[in-house]
Amino acid sequence: LYAHPDASRLAELAARRDAWLEGQRRAKAAGQTEASTPDGRRIEVAANVGRLKDVPLALEYGADGVGLFRTEFLFLDRGQAPTEEEQYAAYREAARLMGDRPLIIRTLDVGGDKPLPYLDLGEEANPFLGWRAIRFCLERPDVFMPQLRAILRASVGPDGAPNRVRLMLPMIGTPGEVRQARQMLATAQDELRRAGVAFNEGMEVGIMIEVPSAVAVADQLAREVDFFSIGTNDLTQYVMAADRGNARVAELVNPFQPAVLRMVRDAAVAAHSAGIWIGMCGELAGNPLATPVLLGLGLDELSMSAPSIPAVKDAVRRLSLAEARQIAAEALALDSAEAVLRFLQQE
Ligand code: PEP
Numbered sequence: 180l181y182a183h184p185d186a187s188r189l190a191e192l193a194a195r196r197d198a199w200l201e202g203q204r205r206a207k208a209a210g211q212t213e214a215s216t217p218d219g220r221r222i223e224v225a226a227n228v229g230r231l232k233d234v235p236l237a238l239e240y241g242a243d244g245v246g247l248f249r250t251e252f253l254f255l256d257r258g259q260a261p262t263e264e265e266q267y268a269a270y271r272e273a274a275r276l277m278g279d280r281p282l283i284i285r286t287l288d289v290g291g292d293k294p295l296p297y298l299d300l301g302e303e304a305n306p307f308l309g310w311r312a313i314r315f316c317l318e319r320p321d322v323f324m325p326q327l328r329a330i331l332r333a334s335v336g337p338d339g340a341p342n343r344v345r346l347m348l349p350m351i352g353t354p355g356e357v358r359q360a361r362q363m364l365a366t367a368q369d370e371l372r373r374a375g376v377a378f379n380e381g382m383e384v385g386i387m388i389e390v391p392s393a394v395a396v397a398d399q400l401a402r403e404v405d406f407f408s409i410g411t412n413d414l415t416q417y418v419m420a421a422d423r424g425n426a427r428v429a430e431l432v433n434p435f436q437p438a439v440l441r442m443v444r445d446a447a448v449a450a451h452s453a454g455i456w457i458g459m460c461g462e463l464a465g466n467p468l469a470t471p472v473l474l475g476l477g478l479d480e481l482s483m484s485a486p487s488i489p490a491v492k493d494a495v496r497r498l499s500l501a502e503a504r505q506i507a508a509e510a511l512a513l514d515s516a517e518a519v520l521r522f523l524q525q526e
């Protein structure tokens with residue numbers, strides 16, 4: 180804050196503002212084209228979206244798709260869960276705005292750091308280790324089924340033709356959870372079929388990899404789904420056993436920890452061995468310093484907050500896949516997050 184800025188201060192600030200705006204304009208223009216490495220490996224660079232009104236912003240910054248559409252916004256700041264119709268309207272509008280680009284809609288991820296009074300989640304000693312996300316949804320068909328039907332209905336356009344809406348389940352820890360969720364999805368499909376409502380029979384279903392057990396059994400999980408997306412925000416806190424909201428342990432909650440990067444590697448190997456694609460939608464995906472490592476580990480898609488897209492696309496264009504693989508191998512051999520960061524800064 181500048182109290183009573185004089186003319187020269189105002190001129191200086193105006194010049195800085197113009198330079199910032201020009202930088203944003205150039206970044207948005209540079210973000211519009213697809214990103215490939217110089218040796219031709221295309222990476223999908225997508226946006227994380229937390230509200231419907233952020234979808235146009237994602238497109239402005241050049242998102243190739245939406246890799247994480249968080250649906251919690253529909254459930255927050257109100258006295259009861261949104262109806263199927265309300266949800267359908269929001270998902271349909273997001274799909275319309277995205278056109279022929281992919282839109283990954285994540286099912287409700289409440290609990291943990293996202294309590295909702297009217298859903299009666301109860302008091303828990305360890306909410307992050309408790310009844311959250313998919314664990315909650317599987318036991319609450321009254322909440323989950325309307326959401327599944329709304330997403331299915333949004334998976335076709337107004338003409339009934341399939342669009343590129345995909346469904347993603349958060350906090351999956353076991354193959355049994357995926358099977359249970361898919362069973363509920365099959366029930367939702369039956370209900371729509373009986374009612375003569377159109378949906379995409381081939382809609383892709385994926386899971387977030389954000390619990391260490393999911394990495395350990397990633398080969399089994401890969402048989403149940405069409406794609407993985409790594410949520411490094413949660414994965415880091417669970418791998419490092421360090422609360423992502425606790426400043427005292429902030430040094431541990433660092434996705435550049437070699438332990439976390441090795442989890443990313445293992446999940447990518449499992450996904451590709453099973454012939455499915457793997458992305459990342461945790462914060463690490465939006466850090467251009469990490470781009471060489473993530474490319475080198477074989478990620479197919481990176482999803483991030485929209486303003487990070489141009490810098491990450493730029494990073495993708497700078498390195499061949501062979502160079503990225505070399506950097507990833509060297510980074511994963513280091514033994515601290517600081518060493519990894521120093522190494523990547525040098526590179
Ligand atoms: C994550 O955990 O990395 C993630 C993307 O999900 P959220 O931040 O919404 O928990």
Ligand code: MG
Pocket residue numbers: 349389410412413
């Ligand atoms: Mg998460």
